[in-house]
Amino acid sequence: MNIFEQLKEQKTIFKDKSYLDHRFIPETLPHRDEKIKLIAKHWVEALSNITPQDITIYGKTGTGKTAVAKYAAKQLEEVAAQNNLNIKIVYLRCTDYNTEYQILAKLCQELGKPVPYRGWTKAEVVNTFRNLFTNNILGEDLILIVILDEIDVILKNDGDNILYTLTRTDNVSITSISNYVDFKRYIKPKVKSSLRDREIVFPPYNAQQLNDILQERSKLSFNDGVIDEGVLSLCSALAAKEEGDARYALDLLKTSGEIADEKDSDVITENFVKEAKDLIEHNKIIDIVMTLPIQQQKVLEAITLLTYKKEEITSGLLYEVYQDLAKNDKVSYRRLFDFINELEMLGLISANTISRGRGKGRTNIITLQCDTDLIDQALIYKD
Ligand SMILES: Nc1ncnc2c1ncn2[C@@H]1O[C@H](COP(=O)(O)OP(=O)(O)O)[C@@H](O)[C@H]1O
Ligand SMILES: [Mg+2]
Numbered sequence: 001m002n003i004f005e006q007l008k009e010q011k012t013i014f015k016d017k018s019y020l021d022h023r024f025i026p027e028t029l030p031h032r033d034e035k036i037k038l039i040a041k042h043w044v045e046a047l048s049n050i051t052p053q054d055i056t057i058y059g060k061t062g063t064g065k066t067a068v069a070k071y072a073a074k075q076l077e078e079v080a081a082q083n084n085l086n087i088k089i090v091y092l093r094c095t096d097y098n099t100e101y102q103i104l105a106k107l108c109q110e111l112g113k114p115v116p117y118r119g120w121t122k123a124e125v126v127n128t129f130r131n132l133f134t135n136n137i138l139g140e141d142l143i144l145i146v147i148l149d150e151i152d153v154i155l156k157n158d159g160d161n162i163l164y165t166l167t168r169t170d171n172v173s174i175t176s177i178s179n180y181v182d183f184k185r186y187i188k189p190k191v192k193s194s195l196r197d198r199e200i201v202f203p204p205y206n207a208q209q210l211n212d213i214l215q216e217r218s219k220l221s222f223n224d225g226v227i228d229e230g231v232l233s234l235c236s237a238l239a240a241k242e243e244g245d246a247r248y249a250l251d252l253l254k255t256s257g258e259i260a261d262e263k264d265s266d267v268i269t270e271n272f273v274k275e276a277k278d279l280i281e282h283n284k285i286i287d288i289v290m291t292l293p294i295q296q297q298k299v300l301e302a303i304t305l306l307t308y309k310k311e312e313i314t315s316g317l318l319y320e321v322y323q324d325l326a327k328n329d330k331v332s333y334r335r336l337f338d339f340i341n342e343l344e345m346l347g348l349i350s351a352n353t354i355s356r357g358r359g360k361g362r363t364n365i366i367t368l369q370c371d372t373d374l375i376d377q378a379l380i381y382k383d
Contacts, residue, residue, distance in 0.1 A: 012261050013268065019221040020254040022247060025070050026220075030212045031205065032068050038200050039072045039175070046087045046143045047079065052173040054195050058181050059202025062245030065177045068202075069147050076145075086139045091147040094154040100162040103154070104129045107146065111138055126165055133169050144172045151176040155186035163187060167194040204244025210236035213246055214253055222257065227268050231256065234273045252276050285370050288346055289378035297379060298326045299339045303349060303368055304375045313366040315340065340366065348375075 001009075018024060029036065045052045057065050073089045080087040090110045097103045101118075104125045108115045115128055132138055146166060148154070154162060166172050174195065184192060205213070214232045235256070239249035253268075255276035260268045289300065302321040306313045315336065323330050331339070343349045351366050368375070 010261075011264075013223055013226040013266065014221060014257055014261070015223050016221055017254065017257075019217055020250050020257075022250075025067055025074070026216060028216065029064060029067055029071055030216060031209045032064050032202075035064070035068050035200060035202060036072050036075075039068065040075070042198060043072065043076050043145065043173075046076070046145065046173070047083070047085060049085075049141050049143065051143055051171050052145065054167070054173055054197035055175040056195075056197045056199045057175065057177045057202060058199065059179070060204055060243050060245065061179050062239075062243075062247035062249075063202040063204055064246060065179075065202050066149055069149065069175060069177060073145070073147065086141045087143050087145070089145045089147065091149065093149045094152075094157075095150055098154050099158045100154075100165065101125055103148075103162050104165065107144070108132065111144070113137070129165070130169050133171055142171055145175060146172060147175045147177065149177045150179070152178050152180050152183040152186065155183060160187045160191045163195060164191045167191065205240070205246055206244060207233070207236045207240035210239050210244065210246060210249045214249055217250060218253065221254075222268075226257075226260070226266065228270060230270050231268050231273055234270050238273070238277055248280075251280055255279055282374060285348070285374055286378040288348065289375060295326060295329065295331050296339050296342065298322055298330075299336065300343060300348065300375060301325055301379055303343075303366060304372050304379075307368045307372050315364045315366070318366060340364070 019026075039055060039057075042052045042055055057069065059065050070091060073091060076087065077089055079085075088111060090107055092103060092106060094103075097106050101120075101122050105115050105117050108125070108129055111132055113128065113132055115125055133142070133144075136142075148162075163174065166174050174197070176197070187195070211233055214235055218227055218232065232253070235249050235252040238252060239245050242248045252273060256268045256272040259272045259275050259279070260266075263272075265272075289297065292300065299318070299322050302318055302325055303313060305321060305325075306317065311317065315333075318340075319333050319336055322336065340349070340351050344351050348369055349366055350369055351364055353362050353364055355362050
């Protein structure tokens with residue numbers, strides 16, 4: 001039998017896995033009614049041909065920011081179409097469009113005035129975009145709502161020029177979305193003051209709320225009766241601990257289902273959820289380690305070596321071992337501290353300053369925060 005036919009024939013507990021995909025926007029978003037209404041309250045102005053106030057949405061990963069914004073956008077598009085209103089909503093992820101040029105080029109394209117994605121000067125693109133409005137090319141009544149998701153990416157990559165240009169164009173309303181509360185420190189005061197924004201904060205979901213979300217999604221994506229009692233609440237409880245992240249809850253459920261399929265099981269049990277948790281964690285660490293710059297990997301390798309030897313890891317000792325591993329390309333002792341900070345931020349290690357007692361000064365003690373074998377594995381892949 002053909003390998004693909006064989007795989008297609010294989011039995012599965014999934015009815016339709018695509019409902020567990022991150023990109024899927026459900027018909028209902030439990031526990032986000034209030035946030036949807038808040039956004040709608042600002043955007044509704046567009047129906048009376050008033051440019052809505054700018055909006056800023058904050059909240060940790062997986063709190064439904066993207067889903068809610070897209071949901072509200074779809075609703076507004078529907079009503080605008082029914083009433084023949086000249087309202088355009090463009091959703092952009094700043095990981096995909098991370099310069100002012102790219103964003104404006106995309107906006108021009110969406111508004112029916114394509115500009116080349118490279119080759120023009122920035123001023124040419126800015127002028128083309130602004131001309132669409134100042135010369136009323138698309139009608140005097142056009143209102144454009146731009147959703148800039150993960151806005152911190154463009155601010156870090158390209159500065160705040162895009163906000164400057166957009167806030168200075170009449171009939172344009174900006175909705176920015178960020179995972180970081182402090183992203184505005186990347187915006188210059190001049191630009192900040194022209195951003196007349198209302199802030200909306202998305203709190204993390206609690207376990208009960210995550211459970212409701214999973215209930216709805218599991219009905220769509222799994223065959224009846226394949227989920228053991230306790231599975232959804234375990235996924236929800238684990239995700240509630242991970243900062244109320246709905247994406248993580250959905251990943252857990254999906255991975256648990258895949259494990260069940262792999263084991264030819266007719267049901268998902270709580271044990272599969274635990275395996276799924278380890279697998280996700282495992283893959284996350286491997287991803288992080290594999291994409292570290294080479295000298296950082298050497299530092300991590302040195303920490304792993306010392307951990308095997310059960311040594312107390314001071315920065316001095318670490319630097320000695322690291323030098324051996326890095327040979328000619330080694331970084332300075334001072335730079336090592338930046339690396340230690342970065343590895344700590346990634347959650348791979350922890351660094352604690354301890355006092356050795358009166359007059360003996362303070363020492364940095366480093367501890368590996370994940371399994372040595374796992375780090376070994378990830379480092380081996382690299383070679
Ligand atoms: N209230 C909700 N109801 C149903 N699904 C939700 C809800 N909130 C989030 N999700 C789902 O969880 C995942 C993460 O949500 P997302 O909007 O991408 O989070 P964020 O943008 O805040 O990181 C998506 O698959 C989304 O569909
Ligand atoms: Mg998002």
